[in-house]
Amino acid sequence: MTIAQNISADSATRTVRIGVIGTGMIGTDHTRRIQQVLTGAEVVGLYDYALENAQKLQSSHAPKATIFDTGEALIASDDIDAVLVCSTGATHEQYVLAAIAAGKPVFCEKPLATTAAAARGIVDAETKGGARLVQVGFMRRFDQGYNMLKQTMEQELGEPLMIHACHRNPAVPEHYVTPMAIHDTFIHEIDTFRWLLNDDFVSAQVVFPRGSKYTHSKLADPQIVLLETSKGVRIDCEIFVNCRYGYDIQCQIVGEEGVANLPEPLAIVTRKEATLGQPILTDWKDRFKAAFDAELQDFVDQVPSGTVGGPSAWDGYVAAISSDACVEAQETGKIVEISLPDRPALYA
Numbered sequence: 001m002t003i004a005q006n007i008s009a010d011s012a013t014r015t016v017r018i019g020v021i022g023t024g025m026i027g028t029d030h031t032r033r034i035q036q037v038l039t040g041a042e043v044v045g046l047y048d049y050a051l052e053n054a055q056k057l058q059s060s061h062a063p064k065a066t067i068f069d070t071g072e073a074l075i076a077s078d079d080i081d082a083v084l085v086c087s088t089g090a091t092h093e094q095y096v097l098a099a100i101a102a103g104k105p106v107f108c109e110k111p112l113a114t115t116a117a118a119a120r121g122i123v124d125a126e127t128k129g130g131a132r133l134v135q136v137g138f139m140r141r142f143d144q145g146y147n148m149l150k151q152t153m154e155q156e157l158g159e160p161l162m163i164h165a166c167h168r169n170p171a172v173p174e175h176y177v178t179p180m181a182i183h184d185t186f187i188h189e190i191d192t193f194r195w196l197l198n199d200d201f202v203s204a205q206v207v208f209p210r211g212s213k214y215t216h217s218k219l220a221d222p223q224i225v226l227l228e229t230s231k232g233v234r235i236d237c238e239i240f241v242n243c244r245y246g247y248d249i250q251c252q253i254v255g256e257e258g259v260a261n262l263p264e265p266l267a268i269v270t271r272k273e274a275t276l277g278q279p280i281l282t283d284w285k286d287r288f289k290a291a292f293d294a295e296l297q298d299f300v301d302q303v304p305s306g307t308v309g310g311p312s313a314w315d316g317y318v319a320a321i322s323s324d325a326c327v328e329a330q331e332t333g334k335i336v337e338i339s340l341p342d343r344p345a346l347y348a
């Protein structure tokens with residue numbers, strides 16, 4: 001049964017019934033936004049491997065939701081129209097494949113899968129079904145500032161030549177190690193640069209400046225990733241996850257006709273005690289709050305049509321290939337080539 005059949009004829013006005021798999025930080029945040037901020041959807045099912053987490057979320061934000069024994073049971077339920085996969089990365093593949101097999105739209109937090117081979121399996125399953133059912137949680141595509149930057153680049157900068165960017169987090173937990181700077185953090189830039197430039201990467205290199213005293217032996221911090229695209233655009237991006245002072249995302253595009261910068265988030269500027277001051281956010285959930293709202297609203301709005309838009313399984317797969325190349329570049333110190341297979345027509 002396809003989702004179009006699944007959601008009956010009166011679907012235009014019917015609330016989309018969502019099941020959330022994984023009720024940790026992001027699953028809780030998404031449930032809150034569905035219940036309190038977005039329109040047209042309701043969380044009616046929850047699953048978490050730790051039952052008490054699901055119960056906690058049920059009592060705080062989704063009192064009418066059923067708690068399922070397994071993610072698979074949630075996906076199979078006739079009471080669920082669409083699925084949100086917010087569990088740990090290693091479990092994404094199994095749930096996304098199950099949702100595709102059930103013909104249900106699925107929003108999957110990044111990463112789509114933890115290996116490129118697993119992401120390819122998802123692309124193949126979706127392609128076989130012939131309809132886009134998977135949206136990946138690369139929320140920056142829905143950020144107003146990035147959209148303004150893209151529009152300015154396309155309308156005013158001529159051909160883009162270079163990007164200078166940085167991704168700074170105030171601090172990271174102790175278990176965060178060097179490859180996570182790519183898989184967990186830089187993966188957002190990987191998708192964003194591809195989307196901004198409408199281009200793919202052909203090589204990656206990673207260089208390491210002097211390390212911060214705030215890091216530890218298993219985390220090289222900061223790092224600088226150097227990417228080259230198929231059209232010859234060169235990108236440098238600093239990743240600095242113990243920068244202390246705030247969550248700071250910068251992106252400057254240098255084009256043939258001029259330069260454009262990602263706008264700063266809206267904030268009051270004060271003049272006080274001989275100081276010009278502007279606060280900097282510290283939490284990525286706040287920095288991209290509106291983008292998270294917009295990406296999920298977009299997903300909800302598309303579910304009744306039986307197919308979704310936004311960042312696709314193909315984008316998730318290319319991000320996985322590109323981030324594997326960056327990790328290899330971290331490990332070898334070499335310039336690592338990135339080559340992609342042909343893009344299936346479904347993702348044209």
Ligand code: ISE
Nearest residue numbers: 167169184185186188241284
């Ligand atoms: C986190 O998972 C994110 O998605 C944030 O956007 C990123 O800044 C952070 O480094 C990641 O840990």
